[in-house]
Amino acid sequence: MKPYLGETRGSLAVDMRERLRACLLPETEAAEVRGYLPSAIWRALADEGLLDLPLNGEDFVRSAVFLEELGRLGYAGVRASIGVHAFMAAAYLAWFGSEALRARYLARMRAGEAIAALAISEDQAGSDLSGLQCSAQPANDGWLVDGIKRFVSNGSQAKLFVTLVKTQARRHALAGCSLLVIDAHAPGVTRTPLNLLGWKSADVCDVRFERVPVPRENLIGKADKAFRYLMQGLDFERMVAGMLALGGAAHSIRLLDRFVRQRIGHGAPLSVNQSIRHELADLIAELRLVRSFGYQVVTQHAEGRLGSGDASILKLRSTELARRAAGLCVQFHGARGYLSDSEVARLYRDASAGTIAAGASELMREMIFDSVDAEALLD
Numbered sequence: 001m002k003p004y005l006g007e008t009r010g011s012l013a014v015d016m017r018e019r020l021r022a023c024l025l026p027e028t029e030a031a032e033v034r035g036y037l038p039s040a041i042w043r044a045l046a047d048e049g050l051l052d053l054p055l056n057g058e059d060f061v062r063s064a065v066f067l068e069e070l071g072r073l074g075y076a077g078v079r080a081s082i083g084v085h086a087f088m089a090a091a092y093l094a095w096f097g098s099e100a101l102r103a104r105y106l107a108r109m110r111a112g113e114a115i116a117a118l119a120i121s122e123d124q125a126g127s128d129l130s131g132l133q134c135s136a137q138p139a140n141d142g143w144l145v146d147g148i149k150r151f152v153s154n155g156s157q158a159k160l161f162v163t164l165v166k167t168q169a170r171r172h173a174l175a176g177c178s179l180l181v182i183d184a185h186a187p188g189v190t191r192t193p194l195n196l197l198g199w200k201s202a203d204v205c206d207v208r209f210e211r212v213p214v215p216r217e218n219l220i221g222k223a224d225k226a227f228r229y230l231m232q233g234l235d236f237e238r239m240v241a242g243m244l245a246l247g248g249a250a251h252s253i254r255l256l257d258r259f260v261r262q263r264i265g266h267g268a269p270l271s272v273n274q275s276i277r278h279e280l281a282d283l284i285a286e287l288r289l290v291r292s293f294g295y296q297v298v299t300q301h302a303e304g305r306l307g308s309g310d311a312s313i314l315k316l317r318s319t320e321l322a323r324r325a326a327g328l329c330v331q332f333h334g335a336r337g338y339l340s341d342s343e344v345a346r347l348y349r350d351a352s353a354g355t356i357a358a359g360a361s362e363l364m365r366e367m368i369f370d371s372v373d374a375e376a377l378l379d
Contacts, residue, residue: 009061009065009295012061012062012065013065013068013069016065016066016069017069017072019048019050020050020066020069020070020073021073022044023041023044023045023048023050024041024045024073024075024078025073027040027041028073028075028078028201031075031077031078031200031201032075032077032200032201032346033200034201035156035193035200035201035203036081036154036156036157036201036202036203037078037081037082037157037201037203039112042112042113042115043112044112045082045086045112046110046111046112046113047112050066050086051085051086051109051110051111051112052110053066053086055087055090055091055094055095055236056095056301056302056304057302058302059302060298060301060302061295061298061299061302063087064243064294064295064298067079067083067087067240067243067244067247068243068244068246068247068250068291068294069247070082070083070244070247071243071244071245071246071247071248071249071250071251072247072248072250072251073247073251074248074251074252074255074343074347075201075350076198076199076202076244076248076347076350076351076353076354077198077199077200077201077202077203077350078201078202079244079247079248080153080199080202080244080353080357081153081154081201081202081203083240083241083244084116084117084118084153084154085109085115085116085117085154086109086110087236087237087240088118088233088236088237088240089109089116089117089118089162090106090109090110090116091233091236092162092179092220092229092233093105093106093109093116093162093181093220094106095229095232095233096179096220096221096229097181097220097221098217100217101181101217101218101220105160105181108159109160113159114159114160115154115157115158115159115160116154116158116159116160116161116162117152117153117154117155117158117160117161117162117184117207118152118153118161118162119134119149119152119161119162119163119164119182119207120149120163120164121149121150121151121152122134122147122148122149122150123148123150126150126360127359127360127362127363129164129174129230130174132164132165132166132174132177133147133148133166134146134147134148134149134163134164134165134166134209135147135165135166135167135169136165136166136167136178136180136214139213140213141215141216142213142214142215142216142218143165143167143180143213143214143216144211144212144213144214145163145165145180145182145188145209145211145212145214146209146210146211146212147165147208147209148206148207148208148209149161149163149206149207149209150206151194151204151206151357152204152205152206152207153199153202153203153204154202154203155191155193155203155204155205155206155207156191156193156203156205157203158184159183159184159185160181160182160183160184161181161182161184161207162179162180162181162220163179163180163181163182163209164177164178164179164226164230165177165178165179165180167223167224168224174226174227174230175224175227176224177224177226177227178219178220178221178222178223178224178225178226179219179220179221179226179229180214180218180219180220181214181218181220182209182212182214182218183214183218186212186213186214187212187213188209188210188211188212188213189207189208189209189212190207190208190210191205191206191207191208192205192206192207192208193205194206196353197349197352197353198346198349198350198351198352198353199349199350199353231308234358234359235306235307235308235311236301236306236311237358237359238311238312238314238315238358238359238364239297239298239301239306239311239314239315240358241315241318241319241354241357241358241359242294242297242311242314242315242317242318242319243294243298243314243318244354245315245318245319245321245322245351245354246287246290246291246294246314246318246321246322248322248347248350248351248354249283249287249290249318249321249322249325250287250291251347252322252325252326252328252329252347252351253280253283253284253287253325255329255343255344255347256280256283256325256328256329256332257280257284259329259332259333260276260277260280260332270332276332279328280328283321283324283325283328286317286321287321287325290314290317290318290321293310293313293314293317294314294318296310297310297311297313297314307371308367308371309367309368309371309372312359312364312365312367312368312371313364313368315358315359315364316361316364316365316368319351319354319355319361320355320361322351322354323351323352323354323355325351326344326347326348326350326351327348327351329344329347329348330344330345330348
């Protein structure tokens with residue numbers, strides 16, 4: 001809890017907030033229209049050292065503060081793009097990749113020169129990865145990869161894909177899967193941008209691999225052992241998504257608080273209405289509770305003891321809170337909140353994706369149920 005309660009965390013948050021706003025805010029609206037972050041943003045983030053933050057260990061609290069402040073900017077597409085590149089994809093390379101693989105790719109990622117994407121989900125393999133079909137066949141001291149990956153953030157701009165593939169045909173797909181780094185410009189790679197309801201700047205694409213050659217040295221870890229890497233990586237991904245959504249919830253709540261205090265209706269601010277005050281009070285109370293728990297989870301990860309249950313709790317509660325806060329923003333802003341080009345409408349569209357990406361809320365509830373000893377909690 002010390003990283004959350006201490007003065008160091010507060011001053012770090014202010015510093016991160018100022019640096020992120022300077023790097024990102026001038027370009028965010030254009031990125032929403034364009035559909036991806038321009039190379040100038042990646043270079044600016046790299047110059048500030050924000051693409052080379054710790055992925056574990058005691059200093060990970062710096063990364064957690066960064067993630068929360070990135071969420072507070074109020075652009076979920078931006079935070080998804082950066083989160084995937086600098087944390088989710090980077091973690092597989094940093095933790096399980098060979099020294100040569102890290103030297104080849106990770107340094108360029110941290111310099112903002114090579115944008116990374118995660119190519120995991122498929123049409124029949126989303127929350128349940130056992131339906132995985134994308135395969136890698138041995139060929140020429142490497143593999144030829146065939147298949148289609150869906151909903152890949154950073155899809156059109158990525159220089160590399162951290163890709164989950166079947167390398168053995170077994171009954172349960174994950175028992176014979178591997179992680180490969182695939183060059184995005186290799187022959188046989190096709191990217192198709194998707195027109196999503198929200199997350200406009202996340203550059204979400206479908207990616208098709210047709211006999212794409214991948215050298216053996218681009219294997220992450222050991223062949224056929226991706227399951228063990230995924231278990232650690234997916235828990236980390238859910239924690240990262242939870243901290244990003246926590247910042248997003250805080251942004252919506254702050255926007256709502258300012259609006260109801262300033263908006264005059266029937267001669268008085270909306271905040272004189274008890275039902276509105278109570279709705280806002282509930283949001284604030286839950287935000288503080290979830291943030292406190294979030295930094296407990298961050299501490300667990302920093303100490304090497306992050307569990308699936310707590311990572312799932314954080315992801316579930318923060319994304320659901322962000323969605324509820326955005327929904328109340330729309331409701332209390334009235335017709336203004338329903339304008340498609342309003343900030344409030346964008347927050348609502350974006351928040352809906354948060355409860356689906358990195359594991360849908362329904363899956364999170366199943367994982368919580370399976371991982372927690374309810375009797376021990378109730379004693």
